[in-house]
Every structure is written in structure tokens, then in C-alpha cells.
Amino acid sequence: MNWNWYKVEVPIASFAVPFSRELPESYPFPPPATVYGMLLSFIGETNRLRYRGTRIIVGVTSLPEVSWVLRKTRRYKTTNISDKENSKPDQVSLLTSLQFVAGVRDSKRPGIPSLNGQVLGTLRNPRQTVRFGGLSCGESHNLINSIDLMDEDRLADYDDIWWLMSADEGEWTVSLWVDHVGSDGSVWAGAQFMPDTWERVSSLLDERSFVIDPEGQHARI
Numbered sequence: 657m658n659w660n661w662y663k664v665e666v667p668i669a670s671f672a673v674p675f676s677r678e679l680p681e682s683y684p685f686p687p688p689a690t691v692y693g694m695l696l697s698f699i700g701e702t703n704r705l706r707y708r709g710t711r712i713i714v715g716v717t718s719l720p721e722v723s724w725v726l727r728k729t730r731r732y733k734t735t736n737i738s739d740k741e742n743s744k745p746d747q748v749s750l751l752t753s754l755q756f757v758a759g760v761r762d763s764k765r766p767g768i769p770s771l772n773g774q775v776l777g778t779l780r781n782p783r784q785t786v787r788f789g790g791l792s793c794g795e796s797h798n799l800i801n802s803i804d805l806m807d808e809d810r811l812a813d814y815d816d817i818w819w820l821m822s823a824d825e826g827e828w829t830v831s832l833w834v835d836h837v838g839s840d841g842s843v844w845a846g847a848q849f850m851p852d853t854w855e856r857v858s859s860l861l862d863e864r865s866f867v868i869d870p871e872g873q874h875a876r877i
Contacts, residue, residue, distance in 0.1 A: 658761070659759045659760065659761045659808065659861060660759070660760050660761075660772040660775070660776070660805070661757055661758070661759050661760075661805070661806040661807070661808055661811065662695075662757065662758045662760065662775070662803055662804065662805060662806060663717075663755070663756075663757050663802075663803070663804050663805075663806040664694075664755070664756055664757070664758060664793065664800055664802070664803050665754070665755050665800065665801040665802050666686075666751075666754040666755075666756075666793050666798060666799075666800045666801065667752065667753065667754075667799075667801055668750060668751070668752055668797070668798065668799075669682075669686070669720075669750075669751045669754050669793055669794060669798040670682045670748060670749065670750050670751060670794070670795065670798065671683040671685070671686055671687060671690060671751075671794050672748075674831075680747070680748045680749065681749050682722070682748075682749040682750065682751055683828070683830070684716065684719065684720065684722070684751065684818075684849070685714055685716050685756065685818070685820050685849060686714060686754075686756065686793050686794065687830040687831045688712045688714065688820075688830060688831070688832055688845075688866040688868060689830075689831040689832055689833055689834050689868065690793060690794045690831070691712055691714060691758050691793070692704075692707075692710065692712060692868045693794075693834075694791070694792065694793045694794075694800070695758075695760070695771060695775055697787065697789075697791055697792070698775060698778060698785075698787070698791055698803065699771075699774040699775055699777075699778050699785055699787070700778075700785050700786050700787030700788070701774070704833075705870075706768075706769065707762075707763060707768060707769065707771040707868070708763060708765065708768065708868065708869045708870065709763030709764060709765040709768055709867065709868070709869050710760060710761070710762060710763045710771050710867075710868045711760070711761040711763075711861075711862070711865040711866065711867055711868070712758060712759065712760055712761075712865060712866050712868055713758075713759040713819070713820070713821060713857075713861060713864070713865040713866065714756055714757070714758055714759075714819070714820040715756060715757045715759070715811070715817040715818065715819045715820070715857075716754070716755070716756045716817065716818040716819075716820070716849075717755045717756060717757060717814055717817055718753065718754070718755040719818060720751035720752055720753055720754040720755075721751070721752045721753060722749055722750070722751060723749070723750050723752065724747045724748065724749055724750070725747070725748055725750050757806060757811065757817075759861065759865070760772055760775070761861070761862070761865065776805065779803075779804070779805055791803070811854040811858075812854045812855070814854070816851050817851065817852070817854065817857075818849060818850060818851050819848075819849070819850065819851070819852050819857050820847055820848070820849050821847065821848050821849075821857070821860065821864035821865070822845055822846065822847060822848075822864050822865065822866050823846050823847055823848035823864070824846045825846060826846040826847045826848040826849075827847075827848065827849075828846070828847040828848070828849055829844050829845070829846060829847070830844065830845055830847045830866070831843070831844060832844065832845050832866055832867065832868055832869070832872065833868065833869065833870045833872075841870065843869075843870060843871075843872045845866060845872070847866075
């Protein structure tokens with residue numbers, strides 16, 4: 657199956673690292689599950705299982721600037737959700753001028769429709785898609801500036817792309833599937849984030865991309 661490439665620009669974003677011990681840090685990249693959720697939002701799809709088995713790979717074409725802001729954060733200390741003890745101001749890392757490309761390969765699962773087909777349909781004829789709210793990459797305040805289809809040949813024009821690829825022994829742990837009710841159903845994968853040439857990465861797409869599936873990275877698809 658072919659890969660489609662989408663260029664995305666996000667002026668301000670923050671992707672919380674769930675295992676940070678002290679100050680709430682941000683990944684320097686959008687995790688695979690976040691990119692998948694952004695694409696579903698773009699086409700107005702509310703059923704995350706509809707395109708399970710989709711493969712995604714992320715390349716950051718311009719490393720964002722990192723700053724720290726004071727923001728109200730929630731850390732539950734009591735069972736009463738509205739208790740003031742559960743929220744306090746804290747420093748949070750913020751990314752500015754994030755630019756990345758997302759490579760998407762449709763699922764091979766029987767009966768699963770083409771996510772790329774739906775995204776292309778929305779790009780070519782936005783009026784045919786019924787969706788709601790602003791388009792964000794992650795949290796609702798991470799509004800994107802643009803999302804565009806990109807020719808694969810243009811990836812070779814970049815001198816330095818930082819690629820996020822699957823790696824069992826990688827230094828990062830990223831989300832593939834998020835359980836929004838609890839955490840038991842969330843799926844994680846090891847990842848590597850480093851600069852590499854398109855010539856090399858292009859030969860590793862199927863091997864080192866992320867499988868978006870509640871069964872995890874090694875789901876049978």
C-alpha cells in the first residue's frame with residue numbers, strides 16, 4: 657500500500673509526557689495517537705476504531721522553540737473532582753512554531769475503510785465533511801494553522817528532518833492508543849527521535865512506523 661504525506665503547522669502546542677517526574681514536560685513531537693486523533697477530527701469521525709490498523713510515522717521538519725508558562729494543572733489528591741486541592745498553578749513547557757509531516761498508510765485489516773481517502777476527500781472538498789469545533793493537534797488550545805497534502809518527493813529537499821520511529825529499546829515512550837476513561841486500555845510503544853535522511857527512512861517505513869490499534873504495535877494486520 658502507498659503512503660500519503662500531510663504537512664502540518666501548529667503555532668503553539670504542548671504534548672504532555674505522562675511519566676515526567678517533576679515539571680510537566682512536553683514531547684518535542686506529536687505522539688502517533690495524537691496525530692491519528694487530529695486526522696479523525698479533520699474528517700469528522702468520532703469512532704476511533706473505524707480506521708484501526710492505520711500506520712503512522714512523524715517527521716519534524718522544524719524543531720520548535722521551547723518555553724515555560726504558568727498554567728493551572730490538575731493532580732487529583734481527593735476523590736471530589738471539584739475540590740480546590742486537585743488543581744494548582746504549575747510551570748508547563750510549551751512548543752512554538754511546530755512544523756511536521758505525517759506519513760499515513762491505510763489499514764490492511766479486512767473491512768477497514770481508507771483513512772487517506774477520507775482525508776483527501778476533505779482536503780479537496782471541505783464542504784462535504786460535517787465536523788465540529790476548531791482543528792487541534794492534541795488539546796483543544798493546540799489549534800493548527802494548516803494541513804496540506806505533500807508530495808513524497810519533496811521530503812528529499814529537507815536538509816534535516818527529525819524522525820519519530822518505533823524502536824523497542826528507544827529512549828522515548830509514546831502513546832498508540834489512549835484510554836480516555838482510565839489508563840488500563842492505553843497502549844504504548846518505544847520510540848526513537850533523531851535526524852535522518854529521507855533516503856534511509858524511506859526504506860524503513862513499514863518496519864519502523866507505528867500501528868494505531870488497541871491491540872498494540874504488534875497487532876496482526
